[in-house]
């Protein structure tokens with residue numbers, strides 16, 4: 001296999017659909033072997049077939065990233081199959097839109113558990129496998145999916161925004177603690193056309209607000225994957241601890 005990432009290995013959490021699927025396929029097209037995890041998503045089989053057509057070593061794992069035992073088992077499987085791990089993408093995430101006064105403690109905890117605790121657990125276990133790298137090898141990468149809502153106040157999104165603000169903070173700590181062997185960066189997308197932004201998940205008001213941005217459209221998942229590909233590649237060897245907005249102008253910090 002040729003490509004900018006030929007011979008490298010990657011794990012993409014929540015890789016069965018949406019942004020995670022686009023990132024997994026982008027990495028595989030550049031030659032990486034890619035493991036995806038998902039949480040009971042029937043679309044994982046189709047994504048896995050597409051990945052295996054690009055790299056026969058690719059595989060899928062069912063795991064809840066908020067569960068420490070699931071994450072430890074997943075990274076053990078990745079280590080057993082790939083031997084090394086070069087790229088980990090913390091993409092798994094959930095959104096539960098609700099006004100603050102109607103947000104239960106359980107719902108708040110669940111959003112934070114998947115989005116923030118999951119990013120911590122997968123990042124920690126990935127780092128165990130990434131720290132020992134032979135001299136001269138490109139640094140390993142951890143790429144965390146934050147959100148423009150990490151920086152914006154938004155009705156109905158308190159739990160989600162708080163979890164994503166935590167992801168940005170976690171990114172900086174990981175980048176500091178694991179330099180120079182592991183480069184750790186975050187991507188903060190604005191609205192992207194996925195299940196998360198479907199009418200089943202978000203209110204009409206929230207969807208209308210998402211479109212009220214300078215570029216007045218949703219991104220395609222592939223546009224987010226292009227940035228992930230840059231951060232995973234050799235062109236980004238001097239980039240760590242950063243959070244990149246890709247948001248159609250929704251946030252201009």
Ligand SMILES: NC(=O)c1ccc[n+]([C@@H]2O[C@H](COP(=O)([O-])OP(=O)(O)OC[C@H]3O[C@@H](n4cnc5c(N)ncnc54)[C@H](O)[C@@H]3O)[C@@H](O)[C@H]2O)c1
Pocket residue numbers: 013014015016017018019020037038039040041063064065066090091092093094114145146147148188189190191192193194195196197
């Ligand atoms: N869609 C957007 O507008 C948008 C904007 C900014 C940030 N993001 C972030 O990008 C990431 C991907 O979002 P998406 O829109 O593709 O979402 P999606 O709902 O289409 O896909 C979510 C993926 O995460 C997996 N997942 C959910 N809970 C999980 C769990 N507990 N353990 C393991 N996997 C789990 C699902 O199986 C699925 O593969 C998320 O972190 C999201 O917060 C999305």
